[in-house]
Amino acid sequence: MDLQTPPFGSLLRSWRQRRRLSQLDLALEADVSARHLSFIETGRATPSRAMVLRLAEALAVPAREQNQLLIAAGLAPAYSERAMDDPGMSAVRAGVDRVLNAYNPFPCLAVDRSWNVLQVNAGAAVMLDGVAAHLLAQPNALRISLHPDGLAPRIRNLAQWRHHVIGRLRREAAVSGSAQTAALLAEIESYPGGEDETADLGGVVVPLELVTTGGQLLRFLSTVTTFGTALDLTAAELSIEAFLPADGSTAEALR
Template identity: 55%
Template sequence: MNDLRPVGELLRDWRQRRRLTQFDLAEMAQISTRHVSFIETGRSLPSRAMLLRLADRLEVPLRERNVLMTAAGLAPMYAERRLEDPALREAQAAVDLVLYGHEPHPALAVDRHWNLISHNRAVAPLLAGVAEHLLARPSNVLRVSLHPEGLAPRIVNLGEWRAHLLHRLRHLADSTGDAVLAELHAELAAYPCEDDYDESMLSPTAHVAVPFRVRSDFGELAFISTITVFGTPLDVTLSELAIESFFPADAATAQAMRAFGATLEPLPPSH
């Protein structure tokens, strides 16, 4: 998104991305439709409070709220630090607590572009055989999953899993306006897949929980996953951090993961 554009144009783009009319947004923000129109056309410059109210109603990501602030001639409001920053030490500890507390089942943390930040010890066995160039940082977990040299050859239900990931990624790219996610979707959609399974074939329940079935040294494993995000972050980095946790989808997988967990060394006190 071009941060040199007027703030009104940026707000209009977000409104249209959310499929809202000016009247809809005015109702949500409890202001007049005329005021919304004046802001979008540049006839009125929003105050910081008004800009924050509109951004909140439009569910604009924190990173893009900073862009809106800058476009309006205001100072960015949300800090952006690396997760290793001492100021985010408690957040890093919370991430580690979730990841390692989920063992013996896999869990991983990713950034806004699905690049791997960290993972627990149960993830490593699933990556056996994945090409080294896919695991080099920044390693993208969606690319690892669907690339022909990644997990794809070992995913039992590749067509269904691929359709699920592409649907989720397309929705995320559309809702955030992130060009990197759109490019990633185009790349992944171009990977070969013998299973002719389209996103439209997914059942309504499949959008909630699609099993991830993969062949491994422990036999065929089946997982369902959930995504966890920080509830009310005031830092851009934390707002874009997500933790994906995998749970056994059948008794055989649960038993295999318990057996794997029995081989793990106890974690040091820091974890």
Template identity: 50%
Template sequence: MTVGQLLRRWRQVRRLSQLELAIQAEVSTRHLSFVETGRAAPSREMLLRLADHLDVPLRDRNELLLAAGYAPAYPAAPLDSPELTAVRDAIRQILAGHEPYPAVVVDRAWRLVDANTSVAVLTEGVAPELLAPPLNVMRLTLHPDGMAPRVANLPQWRAHLLERMRRQLLTGDDELAALYDELRGYPGGEPGADVETPGPSSFAVPLRLRHRERELAFFSTTATFGTPLDITVAELAIESFFPADDDTRKYLQSL
């Protein structure tokens, strides 16, 4: 794609008109139109400003720059590199501090980057091959040999996860699209499957998981790093699971 085509795609993904984007980024609508149609070449500064207002992920900002003939602006250091020591330390502190409740760190494609020891409550009984690296958290959760048989509200939880992935697909990521198609083919979403609607007192979609002789209930939060300038850091997400009822809290603390 040309840089103009990429900009137009991101503008449409964010559901902005040329006028709305031009006003936000303080550029003329005429010039923005010329950039999108290839009649004008954007400056590097203009591209980065437009990408910022379009909330384009760092990886895709580099793609915009390359399409316009500029050098990439954002590095992608390996997580085990010396430059990201502080990031690794922060992750380990967060994971350890969340015990005795499960927490995982994933990348943009839902590959497991790190986890605390309490995640064993979630993964108990899954097929060993699903735990082999590179472990994909979405596949682990919805695969019939993974957590799926133990998820008491599988249709509801499956619908929740697939909707999260569907929103990610707006970025046009081929790897995510292939994973999404794979997950949709797993059992648990057959026509007529009963998708439980959260009650009026609910504040989040719960994960109800059978563990030995109990049914545990969790809700989750997602944390990311603020104002990242490195692609690796920008694409990390920390998913923390909290007990959704007192019985789950007491049981996990007893472990």
């Protein structure tokens, strides 16, 4: 057990405060007594495995951070973590391949929780064309999208797209409590381009309007696919982002 792991009560209190809940609020949500919850937070009571998981569920703690809570309570983690090339991940790999290939010729990519690109389909080439080599060496979808050496100079509605992406990343940082996500957010916010939260408020979704290196305008709508019942951290934190044509001319150009 890592000696640097904070006591369980301190971790629990930080998650409760992050969710802006009082001890009574959390006690009611988790169906435990406020007195017992107070004893757990102060270290006067030791929580069982079932209690740790019940409190984590009430606080909507992500899977990776649930493991941290369990370890802090002196218990074994609930979720394993395998590499994508592990034999036990064969069904996940097959599922990702199937989804990526099904979206061709439209761009589609698989990313982890930190938006590192794990895999792309052939259709993604139109989005990677012209991106600086240093961004492709260890590709991160948000850096590629918003860095001045990436797609940013060719995104016609950059301020609007930045507002959408940064807002999503802010929510992820708040929900996860991840220092890595917070660091990525600070980096992305430092890129030039501004934010426009008012543009096209009457629309259906926020489009990505990308000008290709050949000068053609492509308009995309993005969708996200995740594994809904994952028990492994790699699978739980993996998402597949597809960019579908927002108009007939984009669909025709990609085909």
